[in-house]
Amino acid sequence: MKHKIAPSLLAADFLNLQKEVEMINNSEADWLHMDIMDGVFVPNISFGFPVLDAVKPILKKPMDVHLMIVEPQKFVKEVAEAGAYMMNVHYEACTHLHRTIGAIKEAGMKAGVTLNPHTPISLLEDIIQDLDMVLLMSVNPGFGGQRFIEHSVNKTARLKEMIRAKGLDTLIEVDGGVNLETGKRLLEAGADVLVAGSFVFSSPDPIRTIKELKEM
Numbered sequence: 758m759k760h761k762i763a764p765s766l767l768a769a770d771f772l773n774l775q776k777e778v779e780m781i782n783n784s785e786a787d788w789l790h791m792d793i794m795d796g797v798f799v800p801n802i803s804f805g806f807p808v809l810d811a812v813k814p815i816l817k818k819p820m821d822v823h824l825m826i827v828e829p830q831k832f833v834k835e836v837a838e839a840g841a842y843m844m845n846v847h848y849e850a851c852t853h854l855h856r857t858i859g860a861i862k863e864a865g866m867k868a869g870v871t872l873n874p875h876t877p878i879s880l881l882e883d884i885i886q887d888l889d890m891v892l893l894m895s896v897n898p899g900f901g902g903q904r905f906i907e908h909s910v911n912k913t914a915r916l917k918e919m920i921r922a923k924g925l926d927t928l929i930e931v932d933g934g935v936n937l938e939t940g941k942r943l944l945e946a947g948a949d950v951l952v953a954g955s956f957v958f959s960s961p962d963p964i965r966t967i968k969e970l971k972e973m
């Protein structure tokens with residue numbers, strides 16, 4: 758399967774959100790990644806459901822929503838109503854992860870679990886069979902434009918091996934510090950979806966940058 762590229766709206770120009778979403782529509786991006794932060798689970802606040810609702814009618818690509826919030830199970834309905842294709846919750850934020858995954862699927866969405874850089878993949882041993890995707894954070898979540906954590910390449914390869922050994926087809930998405938150099942190594946390690954924020958939106962020609970990420 759050809760890898761997917763999911764530009765992260767966190768790095769977009771919020772004063773020109775419509776223009777940025779139209780750029781995504783006209784690009785080779787596969788998904789639009791949307792980061793919701795609460796200032797509690799992560800030390801930053803981004804945007805909330807009203808922004809997802811505003812983007813929904815103009816976006817022509819699947820919405821990949823990453824909740825960096827405590828108690829994400831409280832917001833399954835809101836994320837589904839915003840039209841999300843994929844809802845990612847943090848392993849570290851869910852006491853009853855199995856129940857939350859069930860609720861996400863019942864609401865008609867694909868279910869993803871996100872791991873912080875320090876969280877071992879071995880903790881997924883008894884839940885991975887229920888997941889559509891695992892999102893590995895390759896920076897500490899909360900901010901765009903951070904330095905890529907090298908260990909993420911090895912972590913991606915080990916997760917790929919776990920998925921293969923179990924005969925599953927779970928996707929691996931990696932998010933944080935992705936550019937052409939780190940992205941290439943992540944793809945070689947087995948990543949299926951790459952999230953890129955500042956590398957796309959700070960580039961002089963985002964459509965071309967997305968194309969370059971697709972053609973890696």
Ligand SMILES: O=C(CO)[C@H](O)[C@H](O)COP(=O)(O)O
Pocket residue numbers: 765767768790792823896897898899900901902903932933934935952953954955956
């Ligand atoms: O989840 C995120 C931050 O928590 C962002 O999606 C991620 O950091 C992407 O930004 P960049 O590509 O600039 O590193």
